[in-house]
Amino acid sequence: MGLIESIKENARKELKTIVLPESEDERVLKAAQIVLEEKTANVILIGNEDTIKSDAASCGANIEGATIIDPKSFDKIDAYIDELVELRKKKGLSREEATEIMTTEPRFFGCMMVRLGDADGLVAGSNSPTADVLRAAIQVIKTAPGINTVSSTFIMETADGKFGDNGLILFADCAVNPEPNAEQLADIASATAATAKSVVGLEPKVAMLSFSTMGSAKHPLVDKVQYACEILEDREVDFAYDGEMQADAAIVEAIGAKKAPNSSVAGKANVLVFPDLQSGNIGYKLVQRFAGAAAHGPIVQGLNKPVNDLSRGCSVEDISNLVAITATQC
């Protein structure tokens, strides 16, 4: 059974409720139909009921069974507004401003549903930049206890099975931290190793990527990746990692053996940690488009409850798959 099929099977075992705030996007309505048909989650759509039903009819999506909630007539809206005022009181958010946010910004409203237990998880981002989804999630859901860095990973599924574990390989961070420092790179490595285990069922082998392998180049940017490896060593993490190394040394056995002969990760990596967001975001999109890989995510790591993002270029199937993944994280 493939990864997504087994995730869907797990999701069906205990049905969770996932909020889809971007009901104005017809891909979301079509994905809601798939999720309901496949019974991988209960679905909450946010917006005006008449508008959503008419949009669904226009695009041929059968959303029967989805719950539709309009923040403007929601019976708990006052409690939601109070909670946002409390959460943002150090930032001086007024009740008037909180009311505006809760009634006009569905991503914030959806995150509040998750925070207050009226839903289990949220998927958004097909119709908004990642930063908008992340701000709502970080401000409302907050980080999990003991976590300093929210980050993200894509589960890349390549067709020919040559790289990673039978074609499965996680890329991080491709969506959140523009210029991670060494501490944050180490945090990203740990969070992604945990996702590899918990979501994909892989024993993580983490390669800390650079344009240098084991000191072959000298540059402050290389030093940063080496320092991140030292931090992982100091933290005595419980997963295999190595670096710094180039992408070919990380994933091609013969090149790993030549460039990093003493490494237990080189040539076998199933988690790639990119040195910054430019390389990570460009890297995942090139593999997705050139290699025809499925890119599941970005799965957001380090939040107190599951909220996952999408690329605006996502397909209907990407959305329904990510809903199933989110349901298994609840």
Ligand SMILES: CC(C)(COP(=O)(O)OP(=O)(O)OC[C@H]1O[C@@H](n2cnc3c(N)ncnc32)[C@H](O)[C@@H]1OP(=O)(O)O)[C@@H](O)C(=O)NCCC(=O)NCCS
């Ligand atoms: C994630 C991101 C939105 C945060 O933006 P920001 O401008 O720092 O957000 P804010 O200043 O509003 O910060 C909100 C809060 O989140 C915290 N925060 C920001 N990034 C964080 C992170 N990675 N981990 C933990 N907390 C974070 C801030 O400290 C702040 O906390 P506070 O409200 O208690 O002061 C920003 O880093 C970003 O835009 N990243 C790139 C997203 C992107 O464009 N991706 C490419 C396409 S996928």
Ligand SMILES: CC(=O)OP(=O)(O)O
């Ligand atoms: C993850 C990502 O790159 O999102 P988008 O394509 O929407 O910018």
